[in-house]
Amino acid sequence: MSTRNRTVTDTFTLLRRNLRHTIRYPSMTIGSVFGPVIMLLLFVGVLGKTLGRGLATASGAHASDYIGYIAPGIIITAVASGSMATAVAVCVDMTEGIVDRFRTMPISRVAILAAHVINSVLTTVVSTGSVIAVAILLGFRPHASVGQWLAAGGLLLALSIALTWLAVAMGLVSATPEAASNSPMLIVFLPFVGSAFAPASSMPAGVRQFAEYQxxxxxxxxxxxxxxxxxxxxxxxLALGWCLVLGATGYAWAVAAFAKPRAH
Known part of the structure; x- marks a missing residue:
């Protein structure tokens, strides 16, 4: 069997293992999937009228258009939220000794990390799909063509892969699962200091520049x-450029951290 075929086979074998763990211990996954949905319900159902009036004042849009404005922001937040569960899962594997056992077996090293990435991306697909479905039930009416849906899906997939590699690296360098759960908080927090919930142009100077270029x-x-x-x-x-930078950084960091002996 060639090295490439072995890597693919090992990746899917380990992916099945990770999927079983996700099903047996679903707490982090449930939070990643339903957390953004709850956020959408909060911002639209509870705060929607007030925030919609603010959006109308800032941008000239109609107050009822707030669901159309905020839904894409929550979708991106759902992509970012998946990184936390990934970092914890990787750290658990590293601290419980299973990775040390894998190192003694003829298993592709890249496959161990790639299986976590694919598992996280699949969870993110479910999370973003849930947000879109609930947003449509709440009144979101996309006007996208098939090509635009595919382009949006491709961008979300690229962002998910990039952030997941960063989360894998954070899980590898974290000493405990608790620390790993805190490491991606900056990733989860950044959409809030962007244009997810309000236009960057409405923010104070300094914050506005940061929001525009993050x-x-x-x-x-x-x-x-x-x-x-x-x-x-x-x-x-710009978005694809950031995906490339974040993904390359996360991948290089993860590979370097995985190759480095872990202190016990």
């Missing part, structure tokens, strides 16, 4: 434009 705002604006039929502009290029 990684999540171009992704949010791209998905928002694609799903609502607006102009994407340069946001898609």
């Amino acid at each position: 990684p999540f705002t171009p992704a949010i604006e791209s998905v928002r434009a694609l799903l609502t039929g607006g102009p994407v502009g340069h946001h898609a290029t």
